[in-house]
Amino acid sequence: MKPLLEIEDLHARVGDKEIIKGFNLTINEGEVHAVMGPNGAGKSTLSYVLTGKPGYEITSGTIRFKGKDLIAMSAEERAREGIFLCMQYPVEIPGVPTATFLKHAVNAARKHQNLPEMDTFEFLKLVREEGRKLGIDNEMIKRPVNVGFSGGEKKRLETLQMSILKPELSILDEADSGLDIDALKVVAGGVNALRDGQRSMLVITHYQRLLNYIVPDYVHIFADGHIVKSGDKNLALELEEKGYADFVREK
Amino acid sequence: MAGLLQNASLWGDDIPWLCALREKGTDVFTRLGVPGAKVEDWKYTKPRLLNADDFVLPEAPAQHSCSCGCEDYCDEGCGCRRNIPLDAYQIHFKNGFRHPEHNHFPEGVTVLPLDEAIAGNEDCRRYLGKIADIETAPFAALNTAYLENGVFINIARGIKLDKPLVIICHTCAGERNLFYNLRNLVVMESGSEAEIVEYFHYDGIEKSRYFVNVVNEIAVGKNAVLKHYKCQDDAYKAAHVSLSAVQIKAGGRYQNFCLQKGADMGRNEVRVKLQDKGAEARVDAAYKMSGWATLDTTTVIEHLSPETYSEQLVKGVVDGEAKGVFQGKIHIAPHAVHTEGRQLHKALLLSDTAEIDCKPELEIFADDVKCSHGAASGELDEEQLFYMRSRGIDEDEARRILVEAFLDDVLLKVDSEPVRNWLKTML
Numbered sequence: 068m069k070p071l072l073e074i075e076d077l078h079a080r081v082g083d084k085e086i087i088k089g090f091n092l093t094i095n096e097g098e099v100h101a102v103m104g105p106n107g108a109g110k111s112t113l114s115y116v117l118t119g120k121p122g123y124e125i126t127s128g129t130i131r132f133k134g135k136d137l138i139a140m141s142a143e144e145r146a147r148e149g150i151f152l153c154m155q156y157p158v159e160i161p162g163v164p165t166a167t168f169l170k171h172a173v174n175a176a177r178k179h180q181n182l183p184e185m186d187t188f189e190f191l192k193l194v195r196e197e198g199r200k201l202g203i204d205n206e207m208i209k210r211p212v213n214v215g216f217s218g219g220e221k222k223r224l225e226t227l228q229m230s231i232l233k234p235e236l237s238i239l240d241e242a243d244s245g246l247d248i249d250a251l252k253v254v255a256g257g258v259n260a261l262r263d264g265q266r267s268m269l270v271i272t273h274y275q276r277l278l279n280y281i282v283p284d285y286v287h288i289f290a291d292g293h294i295v296k297s298g299d300k301n302l303a304l305e306l307e308e309k310g311y312a313d314f315v316r317e318k
Numbered sequence: 319m320a321g322l323l324q325n326a327s328l329w330g331d332d333i334p335w336l337c338a339l340r341e342k343g344t345d346v347f348t349r350l351g352v353p354g355a356k357v358e359d360w361k362y363t364k365p366r367l368l369n370a371d372d373f374v375l376p377e378a379p380a381q382h383s384c385s386c387g388c389e390d391y392c393d394e395g396c397g398c399r400r401n402i403p404l405d406a407y408q409i410h411f412k413n414g415f416r417h418p419e420h421n422h423f424p425e426g427v428t429v430l431p432l433d434e435a436i437a438g439n440e441d442c443r444r445y446l447g448k449i450a451d452i453e454t455a456p457f458a459a460l461n462t463a464y465l466e467n468g469v470f471i472n473i474a475r476g477i478k479l480d481k482p483l484v485i486i487c488h489t490c491a492g493e494r495n496l497f498y499n500l501r502n503l504v505v506m507e508s509g510s511e512a513e514i515v516e517y518f519h520y521d522g523i524e525k526s527r528y529f530v531n532v533v534n535e536i537a538v539g540k541n542a543v544l545k546h547y548k549c550q551d552d553a554y555k556a557a558h559v560s561l562s563a564v565q566i567k568a569g570g571r572y573q574n575f576c577l578q579k580g581a582d583m584g585r586n587e588v589r590v591k592l593q594d595k596g597a598e599a600r601v602d603a604a605y606k607m608s609g610w611a612t613l614d615t616t617t618v619i620e621h622l623s624p625e626t627y628s629e630q631l632v633k634g635v636v637d638g639e640a641k642g643v644f645q646g647k648i649h650i651a652p653h654a655v656h657t658e659g660r661q662l663h664k665a666l667l668l669s670d671t672a673e674i675d676c677k678p679e680l681e682i683f684a685d686d687v688k689c690s691h692g693a694a695s696g697e698l699d700e701e702q703l704f705y706m707r708s709r710g711i712d713e714d715e716a717r718r719i720l721v722e723a724f725l726d727d728v729l730l731k732v733d734s735e736p737v738r739n740w741l742k743t744m745l
Contacts, residue, residue, distance in 0.1 A: 162723025
């Protein structure tokens with residue numbers, strides 16, 4: 068099995084505060100890993116460190132993606148290399164139609180792959196096809212990005228972007244927050260459609276619920292900036308029963 | 319070598335009323351001069367460039383030939399003609415002198431060189447110099463001192479102009495510090511409708527210095543509709559000062575949109591008098607600049623009658639060490655009840671050294687009115703930038719998209735889709 072993402076002894080901070088403290092994780096091609104942790108464990112920080120958000124400083128450690136040094140890459144380079152962050156709180160961008168935004172994203176990826184830009188007709192066809200599966204209609208993609216979208220619509224748009232960009236590594240940060248059960252099924256369906264034995268996922272969550280729909284190969288318990296225990300999907304169930312307190316104490 | 323007031327031989331010195339008007343302009347400008355730091359109206363925009371002593375007045379072209387040697391203006395690289403992608407009537411000025419043209423206007427539409435109108439048109443005489451108050455506008459006084467070139471437009475009662483009328487002002491200054499004036503008079507008779515676009519640009523010599531001084535006097539008659547758009551794209555060392563003075567009769571509607579993006583010192587001032595019941599004005603503007611430029615949007619809206627309406631949205635993007643200025647005054651006269659006046663200014667600062675000065679002024683002397691103003695300035699949203707970058711979009715591209723999005727809603731105030739699309743390409 069080929070490793071896709073290799074994180075070794077990662078330390079990172081925001082301002083003066085160290086949040087990631089000696090984090091290790093290897094994700095191979097085709098694997099789905101869940102990272103579960105209590106509030107304040109540093110879960111969102113982990114997702115931002117991996118995607119290169121400004122303000123998150125890596126103080127030591129290495130991250131390799133497809134063997135390349137990820138830390139040296141800008142946020143946009145990481146995206147073009149195949150990393151996608153499905154955000155907990157997708158950002159509203161007034162004045163930018165969703166379709167325009169999606170087209171820029173698609174063409175940025177195509178340019179990176181030395182492919183010609185997709186023309187409008189081809190692009191709209193792609194968006195319609197993928198959108199239909201997620202219950203996203205043409206009206207929705209004419210609206211400005213996420214502006215006035217319900218929680219469910221925002222997450223569906225995240226999933227649509229994932230479906231179109233087809234990343235090698237999808238990072239899902241609390242993908243179920245703000246979703247009712249029907250919306251959750253739609254989103255999980257979109258995510259599962261990308262599981263083809265090649266693509267990998269890092270599912271970050273503090274509830275086990277999501278993992279009923281996106282079943283992980285591995286589960287890691289994340290507390291105080293590093294992984295305290297790893298196991299298979301049953302670890303999530305155990306966690307649900309006992310709560311985090313037991314595991315955090317084990318350390 | 320000389321300052322702004324020079325002895326010039328002007329056309330029409332045998333027309334007493336014209337001479338009197340020019341003389342008054344000279345007197346007022348002599349008295350007011352180039353405004354200094356103590357003049358409240360010019361507190362933020364310092365017209366230092368205009369204290370130069372090397373101004374040269376352009377000479378009337380012996381024949382209308384172009385620097386590239388063609389007989390007429392052309393599409394060659396000399397920039398003597400810059401077509402804009404609009405199905406429109408076009409009037410071209412070069413250094414303030416009008417080029418011959420081949421427009422065929424429909425019946426009821428009178429478009430004359432200003433001197434011709436002064437010589438023979440009653441309406442021109444009735445309105446010229448009567449709408450703009452030069453006592454409070456030094457450069458309008460200066461413009462009046464040189465009153466000669468420009469265009470007179472009259473749309474007769476009930477006539478709707480079928481295409482936009484575009485006034486294109488080319489400046490070819492070369493090495494000279496050129497200074498010229500342009501004076502336009504627009505008379506919209508009752509129930510008439512028109513769209514007028516002003517476009518200022520230069521011949522491609524980026525470093526040329528010059529000063530364009532424009533005054534538009536506009537009379538909007540009963541139930542008439544005038545949409546007045548402008549794009550100022552002058553050279554980056556140039557100065558551009560413009561005053562549009564507008565009076566609106568009952569039920570008349572006036573819409574003004576100005577995009578300023580060129581010049582080192584640019585000021586676009588719009589003064590509107592809502593004279594009778596039901597008169598309505600929209601005065602919107604956008605500005606975008608970097609370097610060391612100062613671009614000033616100044617508006618004065620006077621509600622002089624009950625049930626009059628005004629709305630303004632002004633948005634600007636400032637980068638580098640540039641400075642954006644917005645001064646907006648809404649005056650509501652004592653008896654002007656049931657009026658509505660709204661004003662909003664928003665600016666985006668793209669650098670730490672960019673500056674915004676904003677001065678809203680509300681003078682409300684009547685009860686029972688709705689009046690509001692707001693101002694906000696900020697930077698590009700880091701969360702939005704990261705969101706776009708995390709989707710693979712280049713940082714520069716993401717910034718460009720966000721700036722465009724910021725200006726999008728003010729551009730939407732431009733009713734005419736072809737004009738709006740053209741303005742978008744100028745950003």
